[in-house]
Amino acid sequence: MSKFEGFIKEEGIAFPGKTYVEKLLKPVFNDQRDYLFDVMFDIHRAHVIMLAEQGIVPESEAKIMLDGVNKVSEFDRTQLAYQPEFEDLFFMMEARIGEEIGEELAGKIHIGRSRNDMGIAMYRLVLREHLLNLLGSANRLSEALLEQAEQNTDTYMTGYTHTQPAQPTTLGHYFLAIYDVLQRDIKRLWSSYETVNQSSLGAAALTTTGFPISRDRTRELLGFDKLIENSYDSIGGADYLLETSTALMTCMINTGRWIQDFLQHVTREFGNFYVADPYVQCSSIMPQKRNPVSIEHSRSIASSAYGDALAAVTMIHNTPFGDIVDTEDDLQPHLYRAFNNANRVLALMYAVIATLKVNKEHALEMARKSSITITELADTLARDYGISFRKAHSIASFLSKETTRQAKELYEWDIDQINAIIAGVVDVKLSEAEWKKIISPEYFVEIRSIQGGPSPKEVGRMIAERKTSLSEKIGLYEQTVQTLTKKREQLLAYTFKE
Secondary structure (H helix, E strand, C coil): CCCCHHHHHHHCCCCCCHHHHHHHHHHHHHHHHHHCHHHHHHHHHHHHHHHHHCCCCCHHHHHHHHHHHHHHHCCCHHHCCCCCCCCCHHHHHHHHHHHHHCHHHHHHCCCCCCHHHHHHHHHHHHHHHHHHHHHHHHHHHHHHHHHHHHHCCCCEEEEEECCEEEEEEEHHHHHHHHHHHHHHHHHHHHHHHHHHCEECCCCCCCCCCCCCCCHHHHHHHCCCCEECCCHHHHHHCCHHHHHHHHHHHHHHHHHHHHHHHHHHHCCCCCCCEECCHHHCECCCCCCCCCECHHHHHHHHHHHHHHHHHHHHHHHHCCCCCCCCHHHHHHHHHHHHHHHHHHHHHHHHHHHHHHCCEECHHHHHHHHCCCCCCCHHHHHHHHHHHCCCHHHHHHHHHHHHHHHHHCCCCHHHCCHHHHHHHHHCCCCCCCCHHHHHHHCCHHHHHHHCCCCCCCCHHHHHHHHHHHHHHHHHHHHHHHHHHHHHHHHHHHHHHCCCCC
16 A cells, blocks of 8 residues: 555545645635635626626616625625635635525626636735825824924934944934935835726736626726726736835835834933833833833834735746736735734834934933044035145044044043144144034034035925925825725615616
């Protein structure tokens, strides 16, 4: 007896084998039940309405069809479980509709369409909802970032390059930089939304249908903005998945970078940020600790979201140009998880930022250290005394090294000592007032009022412009959500005349 005979007996000799059922059909069914149930019935509704309006089925039959679809859609999906007589959720629900209105009429619902164009449309409807949810979270976080930027236009802090203290800036300038990156993430997500929110319906399996359907009518009923005109493209193109995945991945990478910064700023050593009590956790053994778990989890969840989106991209790689609906059954849940986790990240960081307290005095004290205003010495010599910048830079560099060697801070140097160093290179003598400006983080920031610079006045101008822009973006978002909500309400309320 072959060692495989027992296995073969358990598996069966006809499709689907036991392993195929347990490892594929059941998990896929559960995903379809959890994510696609509502949109599947919305597509049924739109298709039946279109069939009647086009005269493909009598209105009297269409009324029975629509009533049956609506009734079966009310079934408690949580009670659904895989049954071997049905390939998947679609065929199970088709059978349920048949039980309600008869197999003949239930079969007519499938006129002029295929699982291919229907499957793609379902995925697009679900991704549309996920994109809008994430855009809403991103808009909310944007408001918090702008608010903190406005509250901290004169909060002086150390700016870093190569993880080293570089130059003074302000927390408002820093928050505004994060805000601007997020706006580009939002722009990419909106671009993905525009690509996703297009209808594949009417493409059928590949080449449309011989029935006189209206592709534009089902598009309109379901709130799709456009039609994917070429029917081959409708079921073959997968770039809507790639664009969505990469936009989400970029957002999570960008977000993860400044979250990493936050973990540094909340340390006792840095002490710039104080996370509100609801978002920190005490150690089980060290009572003095305030563990920033909300930020830590956000960082790891952002990586998880990125990973799931990347998995979707990888799964599309080298798929043939054609129907990949079956492959998408495995692929789509990765994207749904990615969106859910991305939303968790943005919601958590909104809570942290909206309640964040800033230690302005400590941030200013740190901005006076590490010689980070030394660039202004070179600038002053070049700007006010006509010294070449390279020569001025060499003086500033020497002073910086001496300051470090002597374990001093710039403000600990006497003006006579500074002038003695300068005199060894050029014939220039600084005044006490000039030196005080050079070592002042406030002056350093104030004088950098060039467009996009950190001066409070310039940051205030940028904030004002961005507030207006954000208000317009939120208005567009709310209008989009309201339009889709109204479209669905109209679809659910549609009735045929008696």
